[in-house]
Amino acid sequence: MDGYASPSAAAAGVAGATRGGEAPFESEEGTGNADDTYQHEQPVYFPEELVDNWVSFSLRGLYYCYKISLGGCLNTTSPPADIILAVKCDMGPEFLRNSFTSGGVEVTIQYMRIIHLNQEQVIFARRFQSTILSLLIRNGHSEVRDAIRYFHELQVSVGVVYLLLPSVSGKIDWCSVKFATSSVYDATEKDMRHCHSCKDVDLLQTMDGPCCRCMLRNSVVYIPRDKRFYNITGFNDLNANDLLHFRDMSVVSSKRYGLCLTSESNPLLVASGLFTVQNFLHKCYEKGKELGSRNTVELRPELCRVVMAPVSTNTLCSFSFVPSIMHRIQCLLLSAKLKIQLGPRMQQFNITALKILEALTTKECQEDFSLESLETLGDSFLKYVTGQHLFSTYKYREGKLTSMRKKLVSNAALCQLACKSKLVGYINGEEFNLNKWIIPGLGYDRCGNTKCFYVPKNNMYSLRAISIKSKRIADTVEALIGAYLSTSGEQAAFHFIKSLGMDVELHIEMQEERKIITKYEEIIDVRSLETMLGYVFNDRSLLIEALTHSSSNIAGPCYERLEFLGDAVLDHILTDYFYKLHYPGCTPALLTNLRKASVNNCCYAHAAVKAGLHKHILHSSSKQMINDLENSGRSFSGPSHGWEPGIGLPEI
Known part of the structure; x- marks a missing residue:
């Protein structure tokens, strides 16, 4: 200056x-250039807690259950039901602190208990979640049918494995899980079309045969000529013989399809479109936004093929949020894992996984938070610590000290430290893409990617790799410094710098x-x-x-x-x-x-x-x-x- x-x-x-003492320091020649060896294609970590194969998972017997509740600004007449997440292991006390709010949607996570499930129950649950999520995400007849058939395959390879179960009054809704399955869709089991408590007079004729009212009242049906899925919510007292109502264009009639239908006295089904699955983590997600095309129409039962029954509108609503919720949970689990990886000395500092996730989230993710503010904070502290150390250790003039500090805190040097500390795979570096989200139970995404591989040198699992620049990695290191500084103070931030392998000291008294x-x-x-x-x-x-x-x-x-x-x-x-x-x-x-x-x-x-x-x-x-x-x-x-x-x- x-x-x-x-x-x-x-x-x-x-x-x-007036602060500090002397300590050894790595020479500037030893810092190296990270760009010489850095590979831009890096694996993205996936939490081990959600990885297994379905054969071993179904034989575990005991499963840890967590209740996921939704609240906040939800523009729907059907409040979302609770979802029970069943996993192979205890996800730790840190996981219970991971309730979050995004886009006006409040997600609360609570530990429930350990439950016992036999292999048949696991198969039913896997089939249920595969079907309902395929319906909501893919919304195509052939895709859903292929997805439903896939779960029959004996999957011994390692992949994304956990259960998402509908909940009623704090308990698993086994009625929906057991009966809302592909057996209805394939029409292979005739007794699956009624609940055994209905009389014959309550059966309505569908495209695949008679089905009782109680199964139809809460069901998802498919109309082949429309190539659309509908959620049935009730019945209209009028039928197709009512000429006044028949003129209403909202009625899907036989004339529209040129079909000869025999059950003219059947009541009409009141239906609406399925909920639209959206990324509510996106910062542009509108609070209170309508969750999909929910205009009501009336359908002729004979034109419908039953896909899932019974399944409530509340359950469909809650499962439309599942991809975004699970993506955030995956990121939070990785953030908690990083806290442990940094070593026992860092465990003394009280910092939440959500704060660490903020420091790991780049602006490209387009979420409510990003690392940028923490990066600015961490950058200033890093320059302060390194400057103080250089001042105390060396008697060089200002120009030489500035040159040494510049090299020490350069993007290349910080990237090198991050790579050596195996931090890169934790970075949340791209916007959540629904097409790349793997439905648990299917094992592949909409792009057909199935591979889940183990990274031995990092002792972590990964589903894919992304290209990330060395500057972005350096920004993340500075943001993590800022995260520890803002929550736990200078000592925490300094120890994090030391945990990366940077040879500096925070001096209390300087001997000049x-x-x-x-x-x-x-x-x-x-x-x-x-x-x-x-x-x-x-x-x-x-x-x-x-x-x-x-x-x-x-x-x-x-x-x-x-x-x-x-x-x-x-x-x-x-x-x-x-x-x-x-x-x-x-x-x-x-x-x-x-x-x-x-x-x-x-x-x-x-x-x-x-x-x-x-x-x-x-x-x-x-x-x-x-x-x-x-x-x-x-x-x-x-x-x-x-x-x-x-x-x-x-x-x-």
Whole structure:
């Protein structure tokens, strides 16, 4: 830094120089260049808790159950039912802290209990979730039929394995799970078309044969000529013989299809379209948005093929949120895993998996949060820590120290540390794509991808790889530093930096060897300065050094080294202040602009002149320069920070 900004930063450096001690430091030649070896194609981790094969999973017997409840701004007349998530193992106490809100939708996760399921029940449950999710996501006759048939295959390969079960009054809705299956769809079991409690008079003729009213009332049907699925919610007292109602275009009639239907006295089915599966994690998701085309129509039973029965509208509604919910759960499980991977020393710090996920989520994900604000915070702290360490360890001048710090905190160096620490696979680096979400029970996504592979060197599972730039990885490292700093303080952030393998120390006291000046009163007015600053210096030679410009003919060091340290201190203090003042309402752009508007030479210079510090600077500038500065100081007005920090000041 040049000009009168430097003494301000140097003064901050004086304060910073009262902390720390010496420690070894990796030479700059040892930092390497990450871009020389970095591979942009990186595996994306998948949580081990949700990986198994269906053969071994169905034989486990005992399963850990978690209740998923939905609330918030849901624009639907049918409130979503609870869903029970059954997995192979305990997902830990951290998982219970992972309730979240996004797009106005509130998702609450609660541990229920361990339950016993036999192999047949697991098969029923797998078939249920495969069918209902295929219906909601794929919404095509051939795709749904293929999906339903796939689950019959004996799947011994490792894949995405867990159960999602409908819940009624806190218990599994086995009526829906057992009967709302492909047997109805394939019409292979005639006794599956009624519930055994209905009399023959309650049977209605469908395309595949008679079906009782109670099964039809809560069912999903398919009309081949329309190539559409409908959710049946009830009956209309009128029938096809009612001429007045028959003229209504909302009735799907026999004339429309050129069919000869025999059961003219059958009541009409009241139906609506299925719920639309959407990514409610997207930041543009509208609160209270309509969940799909829910216009009511009347259908002739004889035109319908029953796909699932019984299945309530509430269950269909809740399962339309499942892909987004499970994607977020997968990310949170990985975030909790990362906390453990960082080592036992990091476990003492109280930080939630959701906060870590924020630091792992790039802006490309288009979610409510991203790493950008935390990155800005972490960047300032990292420069402060490394700057303090370099200042204490080496006696180099400011230029050399700046060069060393630049290399130490470069994108290449941070990327290299992240790769060595196996952090890259945790990064949430792309927008959630419904087409790439694997339905548990099918084992493949809409693009046909099925592979779930194990990454031995990282001891993690992965479903796919993505291309991610080294800068984005470096940003994530800085964001993680910011996450620990904002939740658990400087010690937590420092220990995270150490856990990555960076050889730095956060010094409490710095031992600075310097020539003791005994006649300091002859050089500067120490008492006046201490009164102005509100601080009494133990080592007043530091004060003289902080006020000595390189042009001064006074023997001793100039302020450049202290400026190097003070610049990092001011940057960290101001960035931390703005983050705490405005979070969470502060956007990444606003935080960056506030930082730029306050952490710069112009603001420092105005602050120094406003306080009268410029009168004490030791320099050998021309008399004209001194007069210009004095005149500027007398006419100075306005704030010393912000977007318009007063008038410009001359440089030495």
